[in-house]
Amino acid sequence: MKWDWSAVSDFMPHFWDGLLVTLQILVLGSLVSFGVGLVWALLMRVPSRWVTWPVGVITEFIRNTPLLVQLFFLFYVLPEWNITFSALTTGVVAIGLHYSTYTMQVYRAGIEGVPVGQWEAATALNLPLARTWTAVILPQAIRRVVPALGNYVISMLKDTPLLMAITVLEMLGEARLFSQQNFQFTEPLTVIGVAFIIISYLASLALRALERRLVH
Amino acid sequence: MTSGLWELVLQGVWVTIQLLFFSALLATAVSFVAGVARTHRLWIVRFLAGLYTEVFRGTSALVMIFWVFFVLPPAFGWQLVPMWAGTLALGLTYGAYGSEIVRGALAAVDPAQKEGGIALSFTPWQRMKLIMLPQAVPEMIPPFSNLLIELLKGTALVSIMGMGDLAFSGNLVRLALQESAEIYTYILLIYFVIAFLLTRVMRGLEKKLKAGVGKAPQKKTAAVRVPEGSGVS
Numbered sequence: 001m002k003w004d005w006s007a008v009s010d011f012m013p014h015f016w017d018g019l020l021v022t023l024q025i026l027v028l029g030s031l032v033s034f035g036v037g038l039v040w041a042l043l044m045r046v047p048s049r050w051v052t053w054p055v056g057v058i059t060e061f062i063r064n065t066p067l068l069v070q071l072f073f074l075f076y077v078l079p080e081w082n083i084t085f086s087a088l089t090t091g092v093v094a095i096g097l098h099y100s101t102y103t104m105q106v107y108r109a110g111i112e113g114v115p116v117g118q119w120e121a122a123t124a125l126n127l128p129l130a131r132t133w134t135a136v137i138l139p140q141a142i143r144r145v146v147p148a149l150g151n152y153v154i155s156m157l158k159d160t161p162l163l164m165a166i167t168v169l170e171m172l173g174e175a176r177l178f179s180q181q182n183f184q185f186t187e188p189l190t191v192i193g194v195a196f197i198i199i200s201y202l203a204s205l206a207l208r209a210l211e212r213r214l215v216h
Numbered sequence: 217m218t219s220g221l222w223e224l225v226l227q228g229v230w231v232t233i234q235l236l237f238f239s240a241l242l243a244t245a246v247s248f249v250a251g252v253a254r255t256h257r258l259w260i261v262r263f264l265a266g267l268y269t270e271v272f273r274g275t276s277a278l279v280m281i282f283w284v285f286f287v288l289p290p291a292f293g294w295q296l297v298p299m300w301a302g303t304l305a306l307g308l309t310y311g312a313y314g315s316e317i318v319r320g321a322l323a324a325v326d327p328a329q330k331e332g333g334i335a336l337s338f339t340p341w342q343r344m345k346l347i348m349l350p351q352a353v354p355e356m357i358p359p360f361s362n363l364l365i366e367l368l369k370g371t372a373l374v375s376i377m378g379m380g381d382l383a384f385s386g387n388l389v390r391l392a393l394q395e396s397a398e399i400y401t402y403i404l405l406i407y408f409v410i411a412f413l414l415t416r417v418m419r420g421l422e423k424k425l426k427a428g429v430g431k432a433p434q435k436k437t438a439a440v441r442v443p444e445g446s447g448v449s
Contacts, residue, residue: 064365064411065404066372069383073404076396158276165376172279185286193283197274
């Protein structure tokens with residue numbers, strides 16, 4: 001096994017570029033998934049089968065099919081319908097949408113975890129429905145699901161390399177480009193592999209600290 | 217779509233199913249070995265199993281696949297057939313998630329069961345085989361079922377390496393037809409049907425195993441990814 005440190009130092013500038021893109025995808029994708037997931041969760045509470053059934057089928061479909069094929073779908077089909085986004089935007093939308101079907105279940109659990117007394121108190125105070133949700137239920141529900149949402153952010157981090165397949169130059173994309181130009185595969189791929197392990201380990205430590213703070 | 221193109225898609229389905237089968241087998245074997253090793257009395261065994269879990273869970277499945285395809289051959293001088301390279305990468309990655317399920321389910325068995333085994337002077341191996349595993353395995357089925365769906369979704373990644381699986385055949389058909397909406401819809405539907413069948417099979421398995429230890433199956437399990445840093449609990 002040959003290990004070439006000069007290849008590592010040559011790769012590092014590309015690595016930082018890729019890391020920046022990866023973090024960008026992660027932050028934007030998380031925001032999309034938190035927002036859309038909440039919408040799904042609220043729609044599932046609508047007391048009508050005409051709403052919950054289609055939402056249930058759509059989210060189940062998105063959750064049980066590969067993100068990679070969904071990426072291809074958005075990347076190649078949207079232009080045919082004359083909707084053009086940059087590859088990065090398409091990727092963020094796809095990954096956010098995919099994970100929203102997971103976060104919706106987290107929200108659901110959080111909403112169901114709010115004690116019934118809170119609903120009854122809101123009714124007794126004659127709060128309108130919108131205010132019951134925004135001022136009473138959601139603040140309590142979301143606070144308790146933050147750690148679970150964080151777990152999905154870490155999962156999402158490990159799915160960001162898929163965006164390489166639609167030409168986004170995140171960490172793995174940069175590593176592949178560098179390897180193909182210099183015929184050195186071992187160093188860049190190992191560097192980003194280690195980077196993933198370090199980032200997700202640090203993220204899970206941070207999450208554990210956050211969890212402790214929120215519980216008390 | 218012509219019948220020739222459908223044949224291509226069917227070949228893709230077959231490759232995906234083969235890959236799913238082999239990597240699920242490897243992942244199950246690895247998760248039981250690593251999961252049981254984490255309850256071992258020697259700290260070094262526990263440490264090594266924990267290290268494996270952290271490393272393989274920490275990295276991305278796609279990065280693993282790249283590593284197995286591009287770094288292993290020059291490093292060790294052997295080149296794997298794509299099918300086995302894919303199986304190795306997917307099996308080891310998802311096996312790490314599975315080992316957490318096994319560890320969690322073993323930890324959830326009532327401690328009195330283990331103490332009973334000690335009181336009857338069973339060897340550690342007998343305790344594991346005759347007392348712990350028969351009670352823990354039925355509890356593992358729902359999380360393993362979710363993991364199996366994740367693995368199915370993970371098999372699509374090998375198409376990036378040019379393996380002719382379902383996702384790859386979709387790309388070929390797209391190039392042939394110069395039209396994407398139809399073929400990708402079909403591909404997504406096929407994945408969804410496979411996932412649906414797999415959940416049904418796992419549900420049946422759960423029912424059978426739980427009946428074996430005198431328990432009723434759970435009413436409904438939400439499809440959740442295996443949480444980071446914690447067992448099934």
